[in-house]
Amino acid sequence: MSTTPIIESVRRLVAQAVETARTDGVVRLETMPDIQVEHPGNPEHGDFSTNLPLRLARATRINPLELAQALVARTPESDPIAQVEAAPPGFINFRLKDTWLQDQVEEVRRAGAAFGNLDIGGGRKTMVEFVSVNPTGPVHVGHTRGAVLGSALANVLEAAGYQVTRSPMPSNGYMGDYISDLAKEIALAEGERFLSQGEEQAIRGIGDLSREKMVALIRQDLSNIGVEFDNWFSERTLFTTGEYDQALEQLREQGYLSQREDALWFNSTMLGDEKDNVVVRSSGEPTYFASDIAYHHNKFIGRGYDSVVNIWGADHQGHVPRMKAAVEGLGINPDRLTILIAQMVTLKRGTEVVRASKRTGDFVTLSELADEVGGDACRFFFLSRTPSTQMEFDLELAKEESSENPVYYVQYAHARNAGILNLARERNIDWSRGDVSLLTHPSELALVRHMLRLPELVQQMAETLEPHHLAHFTMELATAFHGFYENCRVISANPEDADVSLARLKLVESAQIVFRRSLELMGMSAPERM
Template identity: 40%
Template structure:
């Protein structure tokens, strides 16, 4: 029962198609193709646990009123041995299905059996998927946008993994190009200023002004003294970059590790240039007829794929552009490393680059549809109801490190996944540290801790969970119990839907809703009650909820506390 909801829907389809087959053989219906129909979970449980619109969409094909079609199907419906208790006809011909006790018992036993793996499916068939996210400029610290991108990207990768894909997390290090040239210039000036003073060597306005640049220069001077003071500029910059860049990359790794993000691959842009892959990609585009030269500059015919203007690939001085390197990088992802799907998490300001890059994949002989971009909107930090732009500690723009010093990691990861990536969000710094039910992550964690407390209390009275059979669990007949079990059954499909939509926010919403349903159940149904059978059945339900909450929080890399 790997995916209870999917199996229930599949069984309904099988029942309906079987009934149609018998009715067609008997001559009740014409032998025509069956129209597409849906099996859904109604918004109102009064309309059944599942509803099918088969009779409604078949009226034209069978030249019969939907209600008549529904009545004919009902006459041929045999639910013996299925998950369903009955089927009812509603309104003009909706077919509403109601689950039986066997389904509810099977869900709880499936959770007990699967344990920490409940929610995992083989939906993805181990297709190879890369999620590239954060990929922050290595010349400085990570900002708040990177914090949101990290939480979304890492959680999306987990969702895809749970949905049965073979997932690789990747960080693309831009260690080549203009930003590294600017990094080298900034370091060189600061290094010279250590010995000559700030007035002697002016720092250009467009150079990096951060305190980290000055600290790198001072430490470099402590190690090498004035060795690089009188050498040529190129040598000095190269030495400084070779010293400072690995330190910055290591700092990125350490900061992300604190955020519980660990990458499978750190891919250096410089390797594409060193191996000649950037220029080879330009050559491939040329061979396919998608480049031309003008005044020594090589252009990519982006307009052939709907762009407003063509793009420069190689400047007149022979230096390839960032776009050329990006094409080579994505060619490497697909053609060299063989990923079936590549998902990039980008800031919304990169929206104009999406069609260009997907078109370039088609132009170079690959399939641009295999590249998907998740565009992430801005984050507005709020404190006391007002926007916050600077760190209390440093007085400068808030970085990922600043955020994690102020807000628990659990809250940061949960809050950044509360809304879809393409929606702007306000991050309430006050709420993130509040220990109350108003704080969504605290609310979910409290539900888990509450169950652990229940189990400890009962264990102190020598009452422990035990294996339950279908008959034992049939006593769980209250609406709050059944609603809770039906919701537990949804987790595998919810993860699949989150994977399909590239939306890990579905999982945080699931966690909040599950916590709410548990609290409703707990308030309505006493676990320790007068009837021993009911008590143990409810205890089994509590254990199942604890397992599922733990799995969801684990997927999001959020702690599941046993006490609070």
């Protein structure tokens, strides 16, 4: 089931008004302007607002307020809209009908778990790639922000109608301390098997087993915070299948490769990069960049993805221009590749910065973080800031059971919601015949308004690739629900309130659907008791 955001209906109304004004000769515009519709900061100004008259004032040479009035007069009637008005200095404000808002409670109930789904993706194939699975040690906190961001973004794109593949970034792998430790364990446990082999074969066999064990550990750590992958890709296959050779040959045919200084260079300056880059060293060994080029050839050409989103750590910022240049060199529109950078995370306990693991004295692992604060807190906190900004993760706040902790605040709202419905079931109350037209209290309608923002939020996040808005949305939804709970008694012992109670139970049920859907998109659980 696909939902159309109401904000799109408002945009269409504004577009129709502008077109009518053009036909009437009121405004002279060669092309339809970009129409921006927002939610006013002050609820007294309505549910939606556009500043289009202000933006068109210079082009049309019409006073913004007069232009707003002219467009209001040409705005067609629409079932959801109760009022359209011009406001100084040049805004057009829209107010939704209370009756339409009431009816949306039933629409949410009918949509159920599909509420918020859109079809703007049209089934296009998209890969979201995140977390560099380098089998040299467990996932650390530095990886985790990108993991949460990527997994939530994949959920959002699926909800928006894209065919999404989640994939970890492959890595060549090298013998780090953790691999060495694992190799020793394997040698002790299975040493007899390797003693009968030659040295080179034994070392290779122990290394392979070590990597397999480490990847299994990485899978489990990520799974513990709800991060799963649809596809695990081995970088070795690029060389065994000939994809690496195909990619370099394509660059060579286009004149983007040159041999100099005993190495093979990708002439990325021809495509706007600041400097050329080595792809094959003088030893004949390919660089990591050469593998990246081959891998993107595999994604776009070999497997036919329409778009790819890579989520990299802050230390890879400088690699973005050359990777975009390489994609263009392969004959692919570089706009089809989006690279998001997840900035650094600082762990804190109150005012104290946590710099190392208590267990090993080394970096803090994802496993340690999840053990201490829980997977849901990991996901919410990492999603609560735009990835382009550095963030502080307060471990003490993440464990606090109070409204100060946003994770607790949001999940408690859902648990309170579930508690109401469970109590109604225990009392054998059938709210299916509730009359939603009885939902007239401002707190009831405010809750409905917040619920209805989810579809437009899915659209916005899919277009901007910014899933962090989910954290803010769930906080606002929780605030609206808590306000409703405090102001509107749902289950009343007074027989005179029975009909209103049934209507409010329908509202609570629809709110639970939106809570669950939002938490699901974030990859979090929706507890019924806390």
